[in-house]
Amino acid sequence: MTGINYYIFISALVFGLGLYTLLTAKDAFRILIAFVMLFSASVINIAAFSSFWGFNPEGQIIMFSVTVVCLLTLAAGIILFVKNFRIYKNNLIKEPDPVE
């Protein structure tokens, strides 16, 4: 029987991989995917806790809020990414120019 520990372990691994992707990202696409992974890790955790500690509507409400925020963030990121691409003709993350 799979307990809550299994889900927390999977969530932690997904969160770690998402954080690693975010920290080592060199382009905007990878940052968007990393955000999806981080939100997914939190959603797995919420679903597991809500399911194992009595199936109640609070978990559903929090999960729905997190999913809506995730999708809105993703949509905003994609739009800003397309806008950035049209101005600079690439999507690479660069170091800022040194101040003279």
Place this chain on the structure above:
Amino acid sequence: MKDILFYIFASITLLSAMYIAFSVKSGSSVKALPYFITGLAGFFVLLNFHLFSLLSVLILLILFSGIVLFRNRISHYVVEASETFKVNIVSLIITGILTAIFAGLPGAAKWPQFDITLGANSLALIFTKYIAAILGIGFLVSVIISAGYNILKNEAAE
């Protein structure tokens, strides 16, 4: 049966997540994302969250069709970095330790009962307790609408 399904979905999720994290090309990461969401939808079914599983499958369908329909456009937007990625083992270990600590925190808190009333006359509650969340969502929606309008206006001008 449920255990076997859990291990199948866990392996799909983790393998695709590792592929996303360690693949050299960003295009490969985008292609691995639908598999990641497949594993996520499987977890939701196992945890009796059927509505969210359906939502994940819908996102999956939109993502798949978007990748297939706009593959030329996506490949146009994906500009690969010239230098190759190097895996830093120290940062990986530190990230893993921090993740383990943060993942243990909710377990230690033992999922406190949330003070949410689901009564019909809770309109005042929305404007007092959840004002920060409403403002955040409103800000995101305004960014999306204004940026989308700007892009459409520029396209019309071109």
